[in-house]
Amino acid sequence: MKIVVLVKQVPDTWGARRLNLDTGWLDRGGSEAVIDEIDERALEAALAYQDSNDAEVVALTMGPDSAKDMLRKSLAMGADSAVHILDSRLAGADLAWTARVIAAALTKLGYDLVIAGNESTDGRGGVLPALVAEHLGVPLASYLDSVAITADSIAGERSTELGTMSVRAPLPAVISVTERTAEARFPNFKGILRAKKKPVTVWSLDDLGADAAASPVRSVVLATSERPARSAGTQIVDDGTAGVELAEFLAARHLI
Amino acid sequence: MTEGLTTGNLPDEYQQLIDSVADFARTVVAPVAAQHDEEHSFPYEVVAGMAEMGLFGLPFPEEFGGMDGDYFALCLALEELAKIDQSVAITLEAGVSLGAMPIFRFGNAEQKEEWLPQLTSGEALAAFGLTEPDAGSDAGGTRTRAELAGGDWVINGNKQFITNSGTTISKLVTVTAVTGVDARGKKEISTLLVPTSTPGFTAEPAYNKLGWNASDTHPLSFVDARVPEANLLGERGRGYANFLQILDEGRIAIAALSVGAAQGCVDESVRYAKEREAFGRPIGANQGIAFKIARMEARAHVARTAYYDAAALMLAGKPFKKQASIAKLVGSEAAMDNARDATQIHGGYGFMNDYLVARHYRDSKILEIGEGTTEVQLMLIARDLGL
Numbered sequence: 001m002k003i004v005v006l007v008k009q010v011p012d013t014w015g016a017r018r019l020n021l022d023t024g025w026l027d028r029g030g031s032e033a034v035i036d037e038i039d040e041r042a043l044e045a046a047l048a049y050q051d052s053n054d055a056e057v058v059a060l061t062m063g064p065d066s067a068k069d070m071l072r073k074s075l076a077m078g079a080d081s082a083v084h085i086l087d088s089r090l091a092g093a094d095l096a097w098t099a100r101v102i103a104a105a106l107t108k109l110g111y112d113l114v115i116a117g118n119e120s121t122d123g124r125g126g127v128l129p130a131l132v133a134e135h136l137g138v139p140l141a142s143y144l145d146s147v148a149i150t151a152d153s154i155a156g157e158r159s160t161e162l163g164t165m166s167v168r169a170p171l172p173a174v175i176s177v178t179e180r181t182a183e184a185r186f187p188n189f190k191g192i193l194r195a196k197k198k199p200v201t202v203w204s205l206d207d208l209g210a211d212a213a214a215s216p217v218r219s220v221v222l223a224t225s226e227r228p229a230r231s232a233g234t235q236i237v238d239d240g241t242a243g244v245e246l247a248e249f250l251a252a253r254h255l256i
Numbered sequence: 257m258t259e260g261l262t263t264g265n266l267p268d269e270y271q272q273l274i275d276s277v278a279d280f281a282r283t284v285v286a287p288v289a290a291q292h293d294e295e296h297s298f299p300y301e302v303v304a305g306m307a308e309m310g311l312f313g314l315p316f317p318e319e320f321g322g323m324d325g326d327y328f329a330l331c332l333a334l335e336e337l338a339k340i341d342q343s344v345a346i347t348l349e350a351g352v353s354l355g356a357m358p359i360f361r362f363g364n365a366e367q368k369e370e371w372l373p374q375l376t377s378g379e380a381l382a383a384f385g386l387t388e389p390d391a392g393s394d395a396g397g398t399r400t401r402a403e404l405a406g407g408d409w410v411i412n413g414n415k416q417f418i419t420n421s422g423t424t425i426s427k428l429v430t431v432t433a434v435t436g437v438d439a440r441g442k443k444e445i446s447t448l449l450v451p452t453s454t455p456g457f458t459a460e461p462a463y464n465k466l467g468w469n470a471s472d473t474h475p476l477s478f479v480d481a482r483v484p485e486a487n488l489l490g491e492r493g494r495g496y497a498n499f500l501q502i503l504d505e506g507r508i509a510i511a512a513l514s515v516g517a518a519q520g521c522v523d524e525s526v527r528y529a530k531e532r533e534a535f536g537r538p539i540g541a542n543q544g545i546a547f548k549i550a551r552m553e554a555r556a557h558v559a560r561t562a563y564y565d566a567a568a569l570m571l572a573g574k575p576f577k578k579q580a581s582i583a584k585l586v587g588s589e590a591a592m593d594n595a596r597d598a599t600q601i602h603g604g605y606g607f608m609n610d611y612l613v614a615r616h617y618r619d620s621k622i623l624e625i626g627e628g629t630t631e632v633q634l635m636l637i638a639r640d641l642g643l
Contacts, residue, residue, distance in 0.1 A: 073272070073275075076272060076276075186309040187309075188310030188311075189323040189329055
């Protein structure tokens with residue numbers, strides 16, 4: 001079983017996160033870059049399977065040079081190898097292009113199961129796993145709160161507003177997991193030492209063929225601006241008239 | 257791997273270990289630290305987490321279930337944990353440096369095989385029974401006796417202030433005891449392995465301490481406690497010398513823990529000084545506060561270089577006794593001084609028990625006492641100078 005986990009380097013949610021107002025892109029200097037927490041859980045799902053089954057786990061990322069630190073952590077947690085799609089032409093790539101590139105890399109790499117986080121904590125698009133599955137022409141089981149992997153299938157549960165859906169798909173397939181799946185393990189020192197000897201392959205767009213490298217139709221950020229500072233707000237103290245005051249406040253803003 | 261251990265330029269694997277333990281401290285230790293402190297409860301769930309990430313096996317080879325790391329790696333982990341919770345850090349320190357290490361250093365093949373896997377995995381804890389009512393830094397004053405009778409050691413006596421000795425996972429206490437007198441009439445001190453299940457061994461009710469509330473500390477009593485003759489650890493009569501070696505190493509670990517406490521006080525103070533406003537600006541904009549924090553940072557940094565230096569010497573197999581004493585001395589003083597300053601910077605909040613700096617204020621005092629008091633460190637340094 002070959003499991004490829006999609007991992008992404010994002011700004012640490014514990015730090016300040018900012019956009020670069022000139023480019024509309026993420027300000028990567030704004031806070032420490034780390035592996036996305038949700039991708040750690042995706043990796044955990046793969047490693048948990050590997051703990052008691054014969055499986056090869058590969059961490060795959062697309063990102064700038066600094067993403068190699070995050071790949072190192074993936075390897076320290078237990079991934080067997082890593083693939084880094086690194087190409088300056090990809091700076092600012094949107095979801096559509098990113099999905100095509102990742103799908104091309106997955107095709108080149110080979111896989112039985114692809115595990116991703118349901119959405120990144122920075123871009124929060126939430127559609128990349130679906131786009132990738134579509135490109136690959138394999139089943140998608142997204143937003144899984146629990147994952148059960150067997151040799152030829154995956155199953156899991158997805159919460160919706162109406163209830164819980166039990167889903168199942170034959171392999172090969174793409175799945176995405178939510179933050180309700182198991183917490184990720186911390187890298188231990190033995191894992192850290194071993195990670196130094198594990199292979200990290202770097203691919204450019206040229207390595208991935210014409211389809212991935214072709215100039216794509218893509219979305220471009222035209223303008224960005226800082227979110228305005230919050231104003232103090234209005235405080236209503238309930239001395240018996242709060243209901244009326246609240247209604248007046250909302251009515252004055254045409255909210256009711 | 258250990259040449260030139262300098263701050264800010266550590267080999268990758270050490271930096272990654274720091275990041276991993278810092279992440280653990282932030283997400284697993286921090287949320288429950290105040291509660292365990294208040295309830296004086298042992299943080300079993302945190303210890304299980306530390307075990308799972310291999311911290312109890314850090315300085316041991318893989319054949320004994322270890323992580324193939326070294327003593328410096330342990331020190332780095334202790335520093336990160338102590339920033340957030342000194343009780344958790346001392347639990348690890350005592351478990352590894354005082355509990356498992358004597359068996360690794362002085363045990364025979366059978367003893368290692370029996371005990372190390374469960375200790376390095378963190379499944380069980382071992383305690384180090386040295387201190388007695390009349391024997392602390394002066395370990396030669398030991399009164400606990402062990403006599404051979406019918407193929408068993410029969411142990412009688414008392415130990416006190418013994419860390420990790422009374423938890424539900426405390427499986428072993430390594431005890432120093434007088435086993436006779438040598439040719440010059442001097443007490444012969446040996447070390448014995450006493451499983452906590454031994455009849456006659458009792459971990460008395462836990463102490464009510466000023467700090468380190470979530471660390472498990474008990475007086476121990478031995479009344480005709482019998483263990484097999486084979487439970488002698490290391491050579492008969494070498495118990496005292498062996499423990500001195502363990503204590504020398506332990507000083508570097510306590511120095512690292514102290515630096516964590518000192519740095520934790522800096523980190524909390526920087527955050528607070530930026531957030532807290534008085535007279536229309538953050539209090540950190542006042543030099544009275546900023547300079548105080550700058551001095552705290554300098555203390556932590558200097559103390560860190562001192563323990564890095566001692567650890568580098570130790571790993572290189574060179575004498576490190578004086579450097580370990582210096583690291584322990586300046587580290588513990590940095591922790592206490594920084595805790596005092598951090599509390600002052602936090603004003604009234606600093607006096608509230610649920611604030612981290614208040615906990616550091618209570619917790620740090622023991623750093624100037626345990627593992628050799630400040631005075632003992634000064635004595636050792638002076639002795640090294642020929643005084």
